[in-house]
Amino acid sequence: MFELLKTDSTSAARLGRLTTTRGVIDTPVFMPVGTQGSVKALDPRELDEMSTKIILGNTYHLHIRPGMDIIGEAGGLHKFINWTKPILTDSGGFQVFSLAKIRKIKAHGVEFRSHLDGSLLFLGPKESMSIQRQLGSDIAMVFDDCPPHTATAREVRGAVDRTIRWAAECREQPRAPGQLVFGIVQGGSHAAMREECAKELIKLKFDGYAIGGVSVGEPEPEMMKAVEYTTPHLPADQPRYAMGLGTPAQLVELVARGVDMFDCVLPTRVARNGTAFTHKGTISIKGGAYKRDWGPIEEACTCFACQRFTRAYIRHLLNVNEILGLRMVSVHNSHMYLKVMEDIRTNIRNGTFGEFRREFIANYVPSRKVLAARKSAAEVGEDDVR
Amino acid sequence: MFELLKTDSTSAARLGRLTTTRGVIDTPVFMPVGTQGSVKALDPRELDEMSTKIILGNTYHLHIRPGMDIIGEAGGLHKFINWTKPILTDSGGFQVFSLAKIRKIKAHGVEFRSHLDGSLLFLGPKESMSIQRQLGSDIAMVFDDCPPHTATAREVRGAVDRTIRWAAECREQPRAPGQLVFGIVQGGSHAAMREECAKELIKLKFDGYAIGGVSVGEPEPEMMKAVEYTTPHLPADQPRYAMGLGTPAQLVELVARGVDMFDCVLPTRVARNGTAFTHKGTISIKGGAYKRDWGPIEEACTCFACQRFTRAYIRHLLNVNEILGLRMVSVHNSHMYLKVMEDIRTNIRNGTFGEFRREFIANYVPSRKVLAARKSAAEVGEDDVR
Numbered sequence: 001m002f003e004l005l006k007t008d009s010t011s012a013a014r015l016g017r018l019t020t021t022r023g024v025i026d027t028p029v030f031m032p033v034g035t036q037g038s039v040k041a042l043d044p045r046e047l048d049e050m051s052t053k054i055i056l057g058n059t060y061h062l063h064i065r066p067g068m069d070i071i072g073e074a075g076g077l078h079k080f081i082n083w084t085k086p087i088l089t090d091s092g093g094f095q096v097f098s099l100a101k102i103r104k105i106k107a108h109g110v111e112f113r114s115h116l117d118g119s120l121l122f123l124g125p126k127e128s129m130s131i132q133r134q135l136g137s138d139i140a141m142v143f144d145d146c147p148p149h150t151a152t153a154r155e156v157r158g159a160v161d162r163t164i165r166w167a168a169e170c171r172e173q174p175r176a177p178g179q180l181v182f183g184i185v186q187g188g189s190h191a192a193m194r195e196e197c198a199k200e201l202i203k204l205k206f207d208g209y210a211i212g213g214v215s216v217g218e219p220e221p222e223m224m225k226a227v228e229y230t231t232p233h234l235p236a237d238q239p240r241y242a243m244g245l246g247t248p249a250q251l252v253e254l255v256a257r258g259v260d261m262f263d264c265v266l267p268t269r270v271a272r273n274g275t276a277f278t279h280k281g282t283i284s285i286k287g288g289a290y291k292r293d294w295g296p297i298e299e300a301c302t303c304f305a306c307q308r309f310t311r312a313y314i315r316h317l318l319n320v321n322e323i324l325g326l327r328m329v330s331v332h333n334s335h336m337y338l339k340v341m342e343d344i345r346t347n348i349r350n351g352t353f354g355e356f357r358r359e360f361i362a363n364y365v366p367s368r369k370v371l372a373a374r375k376s377a378a379e380v381g382e383d384d385v386r
Numbered sequence: 387m388f389e390l391l392k393t394d395s396t397s398a399a400r401l402g403r404l405t406t407t408r409g410v411i412d413t414p415v416f417m418p419v420g421t422q423g424s425v426k427a428l429d430p431r432e433l434d435e436m437s438t439k440i441i442l443g444n445t446y447h448l449h450i451r452p453g454m455d456i457i458g459e460a461g462g463l464h465k466f467i468n469w470t471k472p473i474l475t476d477s478g479g480f481q482v483f484s485l486a487k488i489r490k491i492k493a494h495g496v497e498f499r500s501h502l503d504g505s506l507l508f509l510g511p512k513e514s515m516s517i518q519r520q521l522g523s524d525i526a527m528v529f530d531d532c533p534p535h536t537a538t539a540r541e542v543r544g545a546v547d548r549t550i551r552w553a554a555e556c557r558e559q560p561r562a563p564g565q566l567v568f569g570i571v572q573g574g575s576h577a578a579m580r581e582e583c584a585k586e587l588i589k590l591k592f593d594g595y596a597i598g599g600v601s602v603g604e605p606e607p608e609m610m611k612a613v614e615y616t617t618p619h620l621p622a623d624q625p626r627y628a629m630g631l632g633t634p635a636q637l638v639e640l641v642a643r644g645v646d647m648f649d650c651v652l653p654t655r656v657a658r659n660g661t662a663f664t665h666k667g668t669i670s671i672k673g674g675a676y677k678r679d680w681g682p683i684e685e686a687c688t689c690f691a692c693q694r695f696t697r698a699y700i701r702h703l704l705n706v707n708e709i710l711g712l713r714m715v716s717v718h719n720s721h722m723y724l725k726v727m728e729d730i731r732t733n734i735r736n737g738t739f740g741e742f743r744r745e746f747i748a749n750y751v752p753s754r755k756v757l758a759a760r761k762s763a764a765e766v767g768e769d770d771v772r
Contacts (some may be wrong), residue, residue: 006486015668019595035707036702036703036708037699037702037703037708038703038708038710038711040470040708040709041709041710042710043690043694043710043714045690053471056727062708065700065702065706066677066701066705070677070678070698070702073678073680074680074696074698074699080696080699080702081699082694082695082699096763108461122425151532181742225473229602291452291456292456292459293458294459304429308468309468310460310466310468311465312452312456312460313423313460313466313467313468315452316422316423316451316452316456316466317422317423317424318446318449319451319452321421321710322424322426323424323426323427323712323713324428324429325424325425326709327427327429327709328429
């Protein structure tokens with residue numbers, strides 16, 4: 001199922017290959033986020049053209065709209081959205097604990113009110129796995145308790161216990177044919193709890209392990225710590241997935257810490273505000289500086305947008321609210337994320353990842369605004385729904 | 387420049403071929419509207435795939451944003467938006483008389499305030515032609531006085547006189563290389579004024595003639611009258627363009643009255659509200675009726691959207707505000723308009739236009755809501771900018 005092809009000599013970076021029934025995924029991999037059954041502003045052809053190998057869907061959102069009766073009748077999520085490659089579905093845990101306003105944690109799940117119409121809903125290990133089975137995703141995630149960054153050690157303790165107990169319940173649920181199930185390690189920035197959670201989950205023998213409880217509003221050093229406290233305890237021969245992260249520079253650093261899989265709403269979310277990712281950091285294309293800039297968003301970029309349009313034109317489109325503007329920045333940003341992962345794979349393969357990492361981080365100037373966008377998104381659990 | 391290939395035996399419908407420096411256009415033709423330099427929600431590849439031969443741009447809007455200094459520096463509108471096929475530019479007359487709030491009509495143009503920032507601007511024959519020359523459009527329109535549907539006969543009289551005088555001024559202005567210039571016939575629903583305006587414009591020897599003062603809020607019968615009062619007075623060997631019209635059924639009827647060229651914001655405007663055009667009329671895809679509809683927007687349609695997605699999925703996308711939803715309806719609607727024109731051309735060529743027209747009108751159930759959308763758009767001069 002997962003083949004570890006190579007480990008970098010200068011870091012914990014890994015080159016791997018994850019085989020699912022719907023396709024082989026070279027890792028490290030970035031998975032564009034299609035929360036509600038569509039990667040925001042993009043169509044499947046555009047995703048194909050940027051070599052997308054797997055996308056995300058979300059149990060909580062798809063369960064609420066359009067609902068499982070409709071997706072079931074369509075023959076599953078792949079058929080409903082007409083995407084034949086792999087899909088990973090998040091369990092809904094993150095959303096229940098952040099987006100749903102009123103909730104009551106019970107032994108076997110969470111009672112909450114829909115963020116849309118206030119209707120009373122219940123989601124737990126059994127329900128989440130059942131929905132993910134009906135969605136027919138290639139990789140399902142366990143239903144976990146994902147506390148906010150501000151949780152006390154006592155609260156994190158409770159979340160870890162619940163996460164382990166619920167993971168065991170998830171493990172027993174039936175799956176869709178060929179469906180892989182990943183456990184999610186919680187434990188905040190507490191080394192001992194991260195280790196314990198990882199070890200308990202490993203006993204349950206999942207197909208892969210995710211680092212959860214990151215991208216919940218924490219500052220970058222704590223996020224890195226949470227990952228560093230977790231990866232050493234995960235099996236080398238299984239895939240590792242850091243949930244909801246991050247900026248391109250963070251992805252490079254997380255790969256160096258042994259992470260194989262990523263998803264993040266940033267590339268499409270900030271695109272809708274006119275912010276583009278480049279290898280030097282982000283640029284706000286709406287700015288006056290690009291008024292007469294006849295170059296592409298990023299030189300040497302091979303994406304659809306950069307092959308066709310100038311910054312000056314895209315700036316105009318954004319400023320007059322033409323949809324093509326945000327479409328093209330979404331294309332560029334998603335393509336850029338996927339290209340960074342491709343470059344990472346090439347450099348691990350060639351034994352040059354250490355050099356690549358050094359240069360990438362030296363060139364990339366992080367933006368406070370972008371980090372704040374990720375933070376605020378996480379805090380309200382938006383998950384790219386707006 | 388224009389070749390009249392065939393005239394239908396059962397109506398005034400004509401098959402023609404308009405040659406511009408940037409390409410040959412088979413007529414009757416529909417021209418998607420790219421008011422601000424982008425056909426709303428579509429990219430140039432999508433336009434190519436639906437066999438778009440010519441698009442529109444707008445002098446008023448492009449002059450305000452991004453401004454002619456920027457488009458000039460880009461090397462003209464084609465280069466700015468990266469569209470190599472023909473572009474027709476409207477003169478700005480329609481917008482000045484509908485969108486700009488405060489205006490003073492002077493001898494050589496109109497003083498008005500920008501609808502955006504209130505800045506004082508002046509547009510007349512000289513200015514409009516100069517802007518269109520800088521835009522480098524393949525077909526420029528004269529700067530006309532376009533009164534609203536509610537104008538009195540006296541007001542229409544004044545608009546006709548001014549339109550003729552300004553047309554003469556436009557005629558004397560320098561042009562971009564190869565640029566064609568079309569006159570615009572005004573006269574409301576007054577037969578004598580329409581005839582007079584047409585005859586005076588013909589004396590000025592334009593490359594084509596448009597029927598203006600339609601799509602200004604008038605009911606369909608008056609619109610048809612305005613056209614019927616005009617086309618018989620236009621030269622048979624030159625192209626005729628009905629501005630801002632209409633529904634697919636209206637296009638078929640207008641072709642039958644001898645019109646060769648059309649533009650209309652309807653296909654993309656109503657798409658953004660989830661309304662799709664079919665050969666049977668419009669459908670509101672958001673409706674519950676399509677919740678479990680696993681067919682395409684329209685059976686047998688070959689557009690990108692119908693080849694890939696079901697009504698149920700597009701309905702879901704529209705209901706959760708995913709951009710892909712309005713994108714796909716925009717693709718379908720624009721494709722449908724272009725396909726109707728292709729079918730019209732085929733049937734005129736084959737001598738079966740009379741039959742085609744009868745069947746088309748019998749199948750197509752007009753929607754009051756859609757007609758109202760056109761009316762309200764015209765009344766506020768929106769021209770698809772929202």
